[in-house]
Amino acid sequence: MMKRIAEWHLKSWLKNRYRKPLVIRGARQVGKSTLVRKFAENNDLTLNEINLEQHLELNDIFKTLDSGIILKELEGLLGKKIIRPDSILFLDEIQATPYALQALRYFYEELPEIPVVAAGSLLEFVLSDHSFSMPVGRINYLHLGPMTFEEYLEESAGGLLKTIM
Numbered sequence: 605m606m607k608r609i610a611e612w613h614l615k616s617w618l619k620n621r622y623r624k625p626l627v628i629r630g631a632r633q634v635g636k637s638t639l640v641r642k643f644a645e646n647n648d649l650t651l652n653e654i655n656l657e658q659h660l661e662l663n664d665i666f667k668t669l670d671s672g673i674i675l676k677e678l679e680g681l682l683g684k685k686i687i688r689p690d691s692i693l694f695l696d697e698i699q700a701t702p703y704a705l706q707a708l709r710y711f712y713e714e715l716p717e718i719p720v721v722a723a724g725s726l727l728e729f730v731l732s733d734h735s736f737s738m739p740v741g742r743i744n745y746l747h748l749g750p751m752t753f754e755e756y757l758e759e760s761a762g763g764l765l766k767t768i769m
Contacts, residue, residue, distance in 0.1 A: 607755065607758060607759070608635065608639055608642075608751070608755060609752065609755060610628075610746060610748050611642070613746055614626075614639070614640075614721075614746075615643075615647070617744065617746075618647070618719055623719060624712050624742055624743050625708040625711050625720040625721070625722065625742075626720070626721045626722070626745075626746060627705070627722045627723070627724075627743055627745050627746070628640070628721065628722070628746045628748055629723075629724070629725075629745055629748070630747055630749060631725060631749070632725040634725075634748050634750050634751075635748065635751070636724075636725065636748050637694075637696050637723055639748060640653075640692075640694050640696075640721050640723060641653070641694075644692055644694075648690060649691060649692045650688060650690060650691035650692070651691075651694055652682055652686050652692065652693045653694040653696060654681060654693075654694070654695055655696045655697050656695055656696065656697045656698055656701045656704060657696075657700040659681065659701075662677065662681075662701050662704070663700075663701035663702065663704070665677045666703035666704040666706070666707040667703040669703075669706065669707055670710075671707070671710040671714040674707055674710075675687075675715065687718055691718075691719075692719045692720075693711075693718055693720045693721070694720075694721050694722075694723070695721070695722040695723075696722075697723070697724055697725075698722040698723065698724040699724035699725070704722070705722070705743075708720060708722065708742070708743050709742040709743070712742045712743065713742065
């Protein structure tokens, strides 16, 4: 599977003692979700993934801004505990439930032991037209673009080497 430079950023983020929730931004189909899934797999992390486009009702839960209620609801949806060593919470398509963005602040402040990654491709629209307080300074952003030329060359050379051997 293709190796992305952004994996290094994820590894550094995960090891950070003062880690904040990470929001991965970027256009559609650049590999945001794949990056998080492969990162979890490559680092032996349990991935707790929730696609928020498939659970629009969670917007009302996130709107409470009560981290205890949010955590219980997410655990009920997943059918397992989220706070575990070597696990990561992945909120995919976060733009579908805008209050989830605001609730990330409370994950940082009240549940810092949970590594939280969120991704969404239409975030610029949500960020420009929101009616809630953004968690400025309490979340980090990572922009993911299409595969870089260097990533392409490494993938191509790796594929070429595999066929020669």
